[in-house]
Every structure is written in C-alpha cells, then in structure tokens.
Amino acid sequence: xxxxxxxxxxxxxxxxxxxxxxxxxxxxxxxxxxxxxxxxxxxxxxxxxxxxxxxxxxxxxxxxxxxxxxxxxxxxxxxxxxxxxxxxxxxxxxxxxxxxxxxxxxxxxxxxxxxxxxxxxxxxxxxxxxxxxxxxxxxxxxxxxxxxxxxxxxxxxxxxxxxxxxxxxxxxxxxxxxxxxxxxxxxxxxxxxxxxxxxxxxxxxxxxxxxxxxxxxxxxxxxxxxxxxxxxxxxxxxxxxxxxxxxxxxxxxxxxxxxxxxxxxxxxxxxxxxxxxxxxxxxxxxxxxxxxxxxxxxxxxxxxxxxxxxxxxxxxxxxxxxxxxxxxxxxxxxxxxxxxxxxxxxxxxxxx
Ligand code: NAD
Numbered sequence: 453x454x455x456x457x458x459x460x461x462x463x464x465x466x467x468x469x470x471x472x473x474x475x476x477x478x479x480x481x482x483x484x485x486x487x488x489x490x491x492x493x494x495x496x497x498x499x500x501x502x503x504x505x506x507x508x509x510x511x512x513x514x515x516x517x518x519x520x521x522x523x524x525x526x527x528x529x530x531x532x533x534x535x536x537x538x539x540x541x542x543x544x545x546x547x548x549x550x551x552x553x554x555x556x557x558x559x560x561x562x563x564x565x566x567x568x569x570x571x572x573x574x575x576x577x578x579x580x581x582x583x584x585x586x587x588x589x590x591x592x593x594x595x596x597x598x599x600x601x602x603x604x605x606x607x608x609x610x611x612x613x614x615x616x617x618x619x620x621x622x623x624x625x626x627x628x629x630x631x632x633x634x635x636x637x638x639x640x641x642x643x644x645x646x647x648x649x650x651x652x653x654x655x656x657x658x659x660x661x662x663x664x665x666x667x668x669x670x671x672x673x674x675x676x677x678x679x680x681x682x683x684x685x686x687x688x689x690x691x692x693x694x695x696x697x698x699x700x701x702x703x704x705x706x707x708x709x710x711x712x713x714x715x716x717x718x719x720x721x722x723x724x725x726x727x728x729x730x731x732x733x734x735x736x737x738x739x740x741x742x743x744x745x746x747x748x749x750x751x752x753x754x755x756x757x758x759x760x761x762x763x764x765x766x767x768x769x770x771x772x773x774x775x776x777x778x779x780x781x782x783x784x785x786x787x788x789x790x791x792x793x794x795x796x797x798x799x800x801x802x803x804x
Contacts (some may be wrong), residue, residue, distance in 0.1 A: 491531025494567025552581025598742030603639030605741030617731030624648035632690025
C-alpha cells in the first residue's frame with residue numbers, strides 16, 4: 453500500500469498505523485496539518501472492505517478537517533482516525549482503550565471526537581487512556597449533540613446565500629426544499645419556518661417527514677422528487693455526493709445551501725452550477741457549527757451564547773467568499789478553498 457504516492461495524500465504531516473494484538477485493533481490516524489493548533493477530527497469505526505479504503509478515507513477526511521477548522525477560524529488543525537471494524541459487532545472496551553493508548557502516544561498532536569460508528573459513551577472509554585478527547589459532556593454544559601449548532605450555522609449560511617444569490621434580505625415566503633430531515637435537517641426546518649419560509653421536505657424515513665408536515669405545515673415529496681421541486685433554495689441535509697451532473701441539470705433553484713458533507717459529486721458539478729447561475733454554498737463553510745461547538749467544549753469558559761455567536765460568524769466568512777467569487781468570476785467552493793489555505797498556509801509561513 454502506497455502512502456506518499458496515494459492520490460489522497462496531500463502533504464499530511466503524519467500518518468500512524470496502530471495495531472493491538474489483544475483487542476484486535478487495526479487503526480489509522482492521519483494528521484494533515486497542525487499549524488493552527490492540534491489536529492482535531494472524529495474517530496470513524498467502519499468495516500472497510502480493505503486497508504486501502506480505510507487509508508483513502510482517513511487521508512481525505514483529515515484534510516477536510518484542516519480546511520473546515522481554518523475557515524471557521526478555530527485554533528485547530530485537521531486530523532481524523534479510523535478503526536477497521538464493525539461498530540455493532542466488534543466494538544469492545546478493550547478495542548477502544550487500545551485506541552485511547554494510540555491517541556495518547558501522539559502527545560496531543562491529535563484530538564479525537566465522535567464520528568460515525570463512535571459515540572459519546574465510546575469517548576468516555578477512550579478517555580480512560582488519554583486526555584486528548586473532545587466531545588465529552590462536562591458538568592454544567594449541556595450538549596453531546598452538535599446538530600442544533602450545525603443547523604444554526606447552516607441557517608446563517610443559507611440566509612447569506614439568499615442575500616447574494618437572490619438579492620433578498622428576508623426569508624418570508626422563501627421556498628426551501630430540504631433533502632433529509634434527520635438531526636440537522638429537522639432543526640434547520642424549524643429555524644426556517646420560524647423565519648417565515650415555506651418548506652418542502654423529503655426523507656426515506658416517512659415518520660420524520662410526517663412529523664414536520666404536522667408541526668410546520670411542510671409539503672412532503674418522495675425522495676426521488678426533491679431535486680425537481682420548484683423552489684428558491686435546495687438544502688441537502690442527508691448524504692454526500694448528491695449533486696452530480698444529472699442533478700445539476702434538474703435543479704430549479706437559484707441557491708444550494710445545506711448541511712451534508714461533500715455535496716458535490718465532482719468539481720465539475722460545482723462549475724456546472726456556477727454556469728447555470730445557481731449559487732452553491734461551500735458545504736464545509738456552512739456546516740462548521742458542530743466543530744465550532746466541539747472546539748468550545750475544550751475551553752473552560754463555555755457559554756452557549758458565545759458558541760452561537762461564533763457559529764453566526766459563518767455568515768461573515770461566506771459574505772467574504774461570495775463577494776470574492778463574484779469579483780473573480782469563480783465558483784464559491786474554489787474561493788473557499790483558497791481562503792482556508794490562506795489561513796493555514798499563512799500560519800505555516802509564520803511558523804517557519
Ligand atoms: P441524520 O442521520 O440524523 O439525518 C440524515 C437524514 O437523511 C435521515 O433522516 C435519513 O433518513 C435521511 N436520508 C438518508 N438517505 C436519504 C435520501 N436518499 N433521501 C432523503 N433523505 C435521506 O444525520 P445528521 O446528523 O442530520 O447529518 C446530516 C448531514 O449533515 C450528514 O451528511 C452529515 O455528515 C452532515 N453533518 C452533520 C453534522 C452534525 O452536527 N450532525 C455536522 C456536519 C455535517
């Protein structure tokens with residue numbers, strides 16, 4: 453298996469492979485960049501088909517965390533960890549403790565947190581072996597669920613995109629089509645409705661859409677139809693990679709702003725949206741509310757109001773990105789990458 457020649461390798465500072473005979477741990481930690489601070493990123497536990505797949509995921513995700521934290525102005529770098537295991541069948545205390553020792557061996561250069569396949573309870577087990585764990589509930593600090601913060605950030609991002617893409621300063625009667633009303637999507641739907649928006653929702657979970665139809669008067673469409681809805685905004689809040697070449701042509705909206713990670717299936721899809729005059733809100737700028745909250749949990753002066761104020765800063769970041777995108781005639785996601793790079797590469801330069 454190649455590391456330095458791997459297509460997802462992007463000058464990562466450190467890639468650590470961990471093995472523990474007793475528990476069967478097979479893990480990889482990737483530290484992409486630490487110039488802004490220690491590399492923070494979740495621990496994904498997943499039965500990868502191969503070590504190669506696990507390496508691909510950890511390299512890609514850790515790099516994404518550097519960009520997300522830099523754009524959110526956090527004093528953090530980007531990292532990620534994966535354990536090759538089925539979280540339902542193979543997750544044991546011994547496995548998590550071995551992971552804790554591996555994290556600890558990096559002396560705080562990498563800070564772990566929840567991700568898919570790992571829970572807050574798992575973080576408590578890991579914390580028996582290392583202090584470099586985030587996302588633990590502290591006494592007096594409600595939370596454990598970053599979704600309301602993520603949703604509020606997406607709401608602010610959407611409001612900003614509507615201002616730039618539609619020239620509207622309010623959301624009254626704006627029609628928003630939301631794909632996926634799970635944790636983040638449902639909170640977002642409630643904030644949008646409170647601001648006067650009209651909602652169209654879809655989810656493979658019919659109970660979730662039925663609840664929002666009843667509670668918010670949302671119109672429900674079948675999952676396959678959400679891309680064709682006549683609306684002002686499309687908010688992808690389910691899966692990654694949903695905006696492919698076909699979806700680019702089907703969308704009738706003028707703005708895309710949602711919570712899902714890696715919404716664009718390819719860079720070409722982003723450029724096609726740009727050509728069609730559809731304003732795309734870079735996903736990792738919009739959905740940074742969760743990591744902002746996790747970062748605040750590491751501080752001793754956590755206050756929900758301060759976290760929310762920081763999350764609302766997403767709107768200022770996007771204002772800058774959309775303005776530059778217009779000036780430079782470039783798609784916003786390309787500008788977002790550049791702004792993030794300026795922030796962590798400027799730090800690289802200073803540190804040198
Ligand atoms: P979730 O699992 O609670 O919700 C996702 C919802 O999408 C579920 O209700 C699911 O039934 C639905 N869904 C799945 N496939 C669908 C399809 N084809 N069509 C319509 N609906 C479908 O997840 P979440 O925590 O709400 O996160 C949503 C997205 O936002 C994910 O992509 C996640 O990676 C991203 N994200 C979440 C956070 C957070 O704080 N939770 C932070 C950053 C990014």
